[in-house]
Amino acid sequence: MTAQAQSPGAVGLPRPETDVAVVGGGPVGVFLAVLLAQAGVSVQVVEQRLERSAHSRAIGIHPPSLEALAGAGVAGKITGEGVQVRRGEARSSGRYVAALDFAAASERFPYVLTLPQLRTEAILEARLKELDSHALVRGVRVTQLHDDGGRVRISGVRTGVPGHSGAPGPSEDLELSARIVVAADGARSGVRRLLGTPCRTRALRDSYLMGDFADGTPDGSTAVLYLESGGIVESFPLPDGIRRWVAHTGQLLTGATAADLAAMVKERTGVSPDPASNTMLSAFAVRTGLVRDLVRGRTVLIGDAAHEVSPIGGQGMNLGWLDAAALAPIIAASVDGHDVGASLAAYERQRRRAARVASAQARLNMALGRPLDPALLAARNAGLARVLRSPAAGNLVARRFTMQ
Ligand SMILES: Cc1cc2nc3c(=O)[nH]c(=O)nc-3n(C[C@H](O)[C@H](O)[C@H](O)COP(=O)(O)OP(=O)(O)OC[C@H]3O[C@@H](n4cnc5c(N)ncnc54)[C@H](O)[C@@H]3O)c2cc1C
Numbered sequence: 430m431t432a433q434a435q436s437p438g439a440v441g442l443p444r445p446e447t448d449v450a451v452v453g454g455g456p457v458g459v460f461l462a463v464l465l466a467q468a469g470v471s472v473q474v475v476e477q478r479l480e481r482s483a484h485s486r487a488i489g490i491h492p493p494s495l496e497a498l499a500g501a502g503v504a505g506k507i508t509g510e511g512v513q514v515r516r517g518e519a520r521s522s523g524r525y526v527a528a529l530d531f532a533a534a535s536e537r538f539p540y541v542l543t544l545p546q547l548r549t550e551a552i553l554e555a556r557l558k559e560l561d562s563h564a565l566v567r568g569v570r571v572t573q574l575h576d577d578g579g580r581v582r583i584s585g586v587r588t589g590v591p592g593h594s595g596a597p598g599p600s601e602d603l604e605l606s607a608r609i610v611v612a613a614d615g616a617r618s619g620v621r622r623l624l625g626t627p628c629r630t631r632a633l634r635d636s637y638l639m640g641d642f643a644d645g646t647p648d649g650s651t652a653v654l655y656l657e658s659g660g661i662v663e664s665f666p667l668p669d670g671i672r673r674w675v676a677h678t679g680q681l682l683t684g685a686t687a688a689d690l691a692a693m694v695k696e697r698t699g700v701s702p703d704p705a706s707n708t709m710l711s712a713f714a715v716r717t718g719l720v721r722d723l724v725r726g727r728t729v730l731i732g733d734a735a736h737e738v739s740p741i742g743g744q745g746m747n748l749g750w751l752d753a754a755a756l757a758p759i760i761a762a763s764v765d766g767h768d769v770g771a772s773l774a775a776y777e778r779q780r781r782r783a784a785r786v787a788s789a790q791a792r793l794n795m796a797l798g799r800p801l802d803p804a805l806l807a808a809r810n811a812g813l814a815r816v817l818r819s820p821a822a823g824n825l826v827a828r829r830f831t832m833q
Pocket residue numbers: 452453454455456457458475476477478485486487488489490546569570571572613614615616618619620713731732733734740742743744745746747748749
């Protein structure tokens with residue numbers, strides 16, 4: 430299920446001195462580095478992996494993120510490769526329940542775009558390389574930080590870069606120093622641990638099985654939510670004639686096969702994805718978390734390192750990008766010598782609030798997808814249909830679903 434994807438070689442040594450060091454070269458760290466490099470700030474991203482992870486995660490990109498990606502010069506490439514989902518439809522027991530139209534949700538990007546995270550990351554990485562070919566260095570794991578009040582000294586280990594034979598070389602210690610450190614090192618952030626800043630995480634009871642299959646449905650670019658008494662099944666179009674299926678499961682089904690997921694989809698929805706066409710399968714459970722302090726001395730936590738939200742609703746990566754878009758001008762002003770204390774305090778309040786809103790939205794999405802007694806389900810679906818028949822309510826829900 431987990432694979433390693435080829436990415437442009439960015440193996441080397443980080444610059445010993447930089448204005449901003451970003452720990453973690455995932456989608457959020459690389460996006461922030463693009464914004465900083467565009468603003469003329471010297472930035473060094475250090476990423477422990479030698480290659481991008483191909484473990485399939487985010488696919489949904491919402492209109493506010495597309496605006497932010499436009500500011501980073503990549504919206505054209507990303508929208509050119511992705512599928513524009515302009516309509517979502519809820520069905521139940523083979524019948525239409527309600528529809529959501531995303532067209533009214535944004536003037537410039539009247540859709541949710543779907544593109545596998547791996548492709549999105551590759552596009553961001555290529556953009557960063559274009560701006561500064563040395564801004565991302567792979568194969569460096571950060572192990573220590575020391576903030577002396579003026580700069581932060583960062584210690585790391587260069588993780589066994591393969592030699593000519595392909596065998597991993599010896600590890601070596603290295604140091605760099607930065608005026609500001611941004612931790613974009615993911616949900617299990619080591620920097621967060623080093624800073625000792627508490628993060629309240631909670632494991633939720635929901636679990637899901639998801640997989641990508643050839644799209645044999647007539648649904649084109651429509652996203653479909655099947656609200657069924659056995660639990661929700663979600664279905665999203667992806668580029669290249671692929672459709673992602675996500676089913677709520679009673680427990681984490683780590684040993685499940687593509688045939689198991691296809692059978693579950695068939696039983697609940699009547700649609701039969703072809704197991705032979707499966708290209709990705711993953712079982713996941715849900716955790717949420719929010720760190721107490723987003724800013725600690727000269728270090729700022731962003732993306733999943735700062736907040737983890739349930740993947741149901743597809744907001745985690747988007748939330749991290751919006752952190753980065755709000756933070757980049759503050760960092761640029763700080764590097765220019767401005768006092769940014771008040772802006773940072775406002776940033777912290779605003780981004781914590783955004784994380785809470787996203788988390789609440791995700792909890793609502795999950796509640797909608799839990800198994801339900803057929804009579805209660807029918808009553809709830811009828812209520813949902815009534816609400817969404819009102820254009821004003823439909824527009825409001827569409828805006829909420831698209832992070833606006
Ligand atoms: C099944 C699933 C579906 C999802 N669907 C969506 C969706 O549709 N839309 C959406 O917005 N979000 C979605 N998400 C969430 C999204 O994948 C994450 O929010 C996103 O990857 C977070 O990006 P990040 O850059 O903050 O962290 P990560 O992607 O975790 O990147 C962190 C990087 O830091 C590196 N790192 C860690 N520690 C160190 C260290 N000490 N030194 C150097 N490097 C280090 C890691 O190797 C990693 O590359 C989904 C998640 C899952 C699991």
